[in-house]
Amino acid sequence: MDSTAPVLAKGRTSCDPEPHGHVGSALADPIPCGEVNRTHIQALLARCIGYAHKNTFQPSPGPVNWKRLVRTACSQWLGGLILEAAERHQWPVPELALQEARWQALQIRQSNLHMMQRLTPLAAAFQEQGVELLLLKGAALNLTLYDQPHLRPMSDLDLMVRPQDAGRAAGVLEAMGCRRGPGLVRDDFFPRFHYEVEYTTSDPKPVRIDLHVRPFRPMRYAQLLPQDAFWQDSRVVEFDGIGLRVPIDEDQLIHLATHSACHGHSRLLWLYDIRRLVDSCGDHLDWDRVVHMSKRWRLVLPVRETVSNVERLWGPLCPDHVRGALDAEPVNWRDRLCLAQAPHDACHPLRHVAVNLLCTRGTRFRLGYLSRMLLPGRDHIGQVYHRRHRGWLVCGHLRRWLHATASLALPR
Numbered sequence: 320m321d322s323t324a325p326v327l328a329k330g331r332t333s334c335d336p337e338p339h340g341h342v343g344s345a346l347a348d349p350i351p352c353g354e355v356n357r358t359h360i361q362a363l364l365a366r367c368i369g370y371a372h373k374n375t376f377q378p379s380p381g382p383v384n385w386k387r388l389v390r391t392a393c394s395q396w397l398g399g400l401i402l403e404a405a406e407r408h409q410w411p412v413p414e415l416a417l418q419e420a421r422w423q424a425l426q427i428r429q430s431n432l433h434m435m436q437r438l439t440p441l442a443a444a445f446q447e448q449g450v451e452l453l454l455l456k457g458a459a460l461n462l463t464l465y466d467q468p469h470l471r472p473m474s475d476l477d478l479m480v481r482p483q484d485a486g487r488a489a490g491v492l493e494a495m496g497c498r499r500g501p502g503l504v505r506d507d508f509f510p511r512f513h514y515e516v517e518y519t520t521s522d523p524k525p526v527r528i529d530l531h532v533r534p535f536r537p538m539r540y541a542q543l544l545p546q547d548a549f550w551q552d553s554r555v556v557e558f559d560g561i562g563l564r565v566p567i568d569e570d571q572l573i574h575l576a577t578h579s580a581c582h583g584h585s586r587l588l589w590l591y592d593i594r595r596l597v598d599s600c601g602d603h604l605d606w607d608r609v610v611h612m613s614k615r616w617r618l619v620l621p622v623r624e625t626v627s628n629v630e631r632l633w634g635p636l637c638p639d640h641v642r643g644a645l646d647a648e649p650v651n652w653r654d655r656l657c658l659a660q661a662p663h664d665a666c667h668p669l670r671h672v673a674v675n676l677l678c679t680r681g682t683r684f685r686l687g688y689l690s691r692m693l694l695p696g697r698d699h700i701g702q703v704y705h706r707r708h709r710g711w712l713v714c715g716h717l718r719r720w721l722h723a724t725a726s727l728a729l730p731r
Contacts (some may be wrong), residue, residue, distance in 0.1 A: 338481055359393055360384075365587055365632040368397055371404040371470075372595050383588055389416040395587060398423030399469040428469035431461060435468075437526045439559045441478075444491050451478040452564060453553060455534060455574065459565040462556050464596055472588070475527035481546070482532040485510040489518075489530065489678055495523040495527060501702055504695035512688050514541060534574055536664065538688070539657040539678040543617040549574060568600050568607040580621035583662030584628050593625065594633050606641045619648040620658055653678040668723045695719070 367388065389412065392401040402420040405412045412420075435463045438458060445452045454462065457473030465471040480488040493499070503509055509516045510532040518528040534549060544680030549570050554564040566574060572593060579589040597604060613622045623645040629636050657678045664671040672692050676685050697712065703722075704715030 360388060361587070362632070364395075364397070365591075367404055367631045368392070368400040368587070368591055369594060369713050370408060371400045372598060373668060374407070385410075386414045386416045389420050393419055393423045396423065396427065396472040397588060399427050399467075399472070400591070403467075405469060424469040427472045428467075431454060431468040431471075431473055433524060434473055434526050435456070435461065435558070437522065438476055439561055441476075441492070441495060441528070442561045442563055444495055445480075445488065446561070448487055448491050450480055450484045450488050450491060451550075453550060454563055454565050455479055455531065455549075456578065460570065460592060460596075462558055462563065462601060463565055463571075464592070471592070475529050477529045479531035479534060479549070481550070482510050485530075487708055489516070491728055492518045492528065492530065501605075502696070502698040504699045505691045506696060506698075512538065512691065535577055537581065537657050537661050537678070538675045539580055539653065540577075540618070540677055542681075542684075545616070548616055568596065568603075569605050570612060572596055572604075572609055573613055573616070573618055576625035577618050577621040578706075579628075580624050580658060581624055581661040584625065585662065590625070590629050590632060593629050594636070597636055606637055609637075610644045613645065614648055617654065620643055620650045620654050623648075624658070644670070647698075 356369075363383065389398070389401055392398055398420040402417070402424050404410070405417065405420070435458070455477040457471060458476050458478075461471055461473065463469065489499075497518040502517065503513055503516070512535040514536050515529045515531045518530060519525040520528070533544065535541070535544075541616050549566045552567050552570070553564050554567055555564050557563075565571070571617070575589065575593050575596065579586075579593070582589070584590060609622070614617045624669055626636055626642065626645065652682055656674055660667075660670060660674040672689070676689060700712060700715035700719065703719045704711060706714075
């Protein structure tokens with residue numbers, strides 16, 4: 320759909336008369352029905368959820384198509400947040416739109432509670448085996464930042480262990496009945512070259528678990544980050560009688576910013592996490608540590624880029640001297656190339672491999688990585704080519720290379 324077309328559901332191309340209300344001038348200018356485009360309504364949605372955790376709000380005239388706004392929020396699993404903002408500030412959202420937001424908030428609540436309930440026995444099993452566990456992203460944020468389970472949706476549990484504990488951690492999950500996800504290019508690709516492996520629980524309602532040994536996908540970050548990154552100074556929070564380790568707020572900010580940048584800031588939720596985290600910390604956030612650790616971990620570029628995106632949506636995020644320190648830090652071409660490619664890795668596998676080779680160090684490491692990418696194992700080829708006949712392995716390799724070569728013609 321053209322980006323200037325009205326944002327409508329189920330392929331509709333015209334604007335029906337729908338209820339309009341009024342919202343603050345800080346949210347948007349008047350939006351005539353029929354001129355609402357994707358960019359405009361996305362900006363309006365960002366400003367609306369920006370008020371979800373704030374008590375202050377100054378209304379002024381300005382019509383808003385609430386039905387369409389709520390529909391857009393729910394399409395991005397932001398129904399809980401738009402509901403929180405609407406109820407907190409008593410916006411004139413039509414009842415049918417509120418019901419849609421409430422229904423999604425209930426779905427998010429049930430899903431989050433189910434995943435967190437599965438986390439408890441998993442964490443206990445890790446502790447029994449002496450394997451340290453660090454929660455990342457959704458699970459960590461739902462324990463520390465969001466006070467209600469219907470606000471911040473999760474699609475999986477992100478659990479990080481130390482690289483030397485990867486084998487024992489996999490054993491714990493398999494002993495708990497978890498099934499390993501799709502195989503990587505080789506059985507030994509994780510944890511040396513890849514940052515995570517996928518598992519699912521054996522419940523009637525399975526929960527996906529991403530077992531990390533490093534926090535980010537790009538191999539450059541895997542080499543540059545020290546082994547204690549995000550583990551150092553991490554804190555323990557209590558949940559259901561179990562102590563669960565999460566990054567401290569400053570490190571959490573760096574992690575969320577880098578994760579968002581590596582995915583091209585493709586989800587509004589990831590940027591809002593950062594806005595809400597900074598607002599909740601207030602003056603207690605140690606910005607000097609954020610700058611220092613960003614420099615030490617060579618993550619200044621993704622942090623700087625994400626700060627700019629958050630400020631473009633919700634205004635100033637950090638003090639001027641912090642922004643000045645981030646802007647003044649030199650960034651080399653490898654850092655820029657790595658971050659520019661990261662959001663496109665899935666669509667452009669050959670470029671992904673080339674950038675990894677250009678941006679990592681060590682001849683033996685790069686040759687080991689390249690050999691595994693060129694000659695994957697039978698299990699991986701079996702996922703690419705499902706038919707079984709004489710010569711299927713050769714056909715699988717050919718199909719894999721044809722797919723990779725065709726991706727070169729795709730736009731960035």
